[in-house]
Amino acid sequence: MIIDKTLNMYLVLKQLFSDLYGKTNEEMTTNDIVMETVNDFRNTLVRAHFEQDDAKKAELFKNIKEQTVPNFINQMENVLCENNDGGGFFVGSALTVGDLAILDVMEVVVGLILPTALDQSEKLKAHRERVSNSPRIKEWLETRPKTDM
Numbered sequence: 001m002i003i004d005k006t007l008n009m010y011l012v013l014k015q016l017f018s019d020l021y022g023k024t025n026e027e028m029t030t031n032d033i034v035m036e037t038v039n040d041f042r043n044t045l046v047r048a049h050f051e052q053d054d055a056k057k058a059e060l061f062k063n064i065k066e067q068t069v070p071n072f073i074n075q076m077e078n079v080l081c082e083n084n085d086g087g088g089f090f091v092g093s094a095l096t097v098g099d100l101a102i103l104d105v106m107e108v109v110v111g112l113i114l115p116t117a118l119d120q121s122e123k124l125k126a127h128r129e130r131v132s133n134s135p136r137i138k139e140w141l142e143t144r145p146k147t148d149m
Contacts, residue, residue, distance in 0.1 A: 038102060087123075
C-alpha cells in the first residue's frame with residue numbers, strides 16, 4: 001500500500017511539476033531530499049511557534065537559533081554544492097521546487113527568527129538572491145500578503 005501511494009505521488013508530481021521537478025530521476029530524487037529536509041525543518045519551527053509554555057518556547061527557539069538553523073544551513077549548502085559547486089540551483093541549470101522550498105523556509109528564518117542565519121553560507125546567500133530575483137518570484141515577494149509564519 002505504501003509503495004502504491006509513493007508511486008502515485010511520484011507520478012502526479014512528475015506530471016504537475018515536470019518543468020520544476022527536475023529532468024532526470026536523480027534530479028527528482030535530489031528535489032525530494034531537499035523538500036523533505038525543508039519539511040522536517042519547518043515542522044521544528046512550527047512546533048516552537050505554537051508552543052504554549054513560554055519557558056519551553058524560549059528554550060525551543062534558543063535551540064533552533066544555536067543548533068537547528070546552523071545544522072540545516074550546513075546540510076543544505078552541502079546539497080547545493082553537489083550541483084555546479086553551489087553556483088546555480090539545487091539541481092540542473094534552472095529553478096526547481098527544491099529551490100523554491102529553500103527560499104520559502106529561509107524567508108521565515110531570516111525574516112522572523114535569525115536575520116544573520118545566512119552569514120555562515122555565502123553560497124546559500126547567493127542562491128537566495130538568485131532565486132528571489134527571478135522575475136515572477138521577485139514580483140510575488142513584493143506583493144504577497146505578509147504573515148507571521
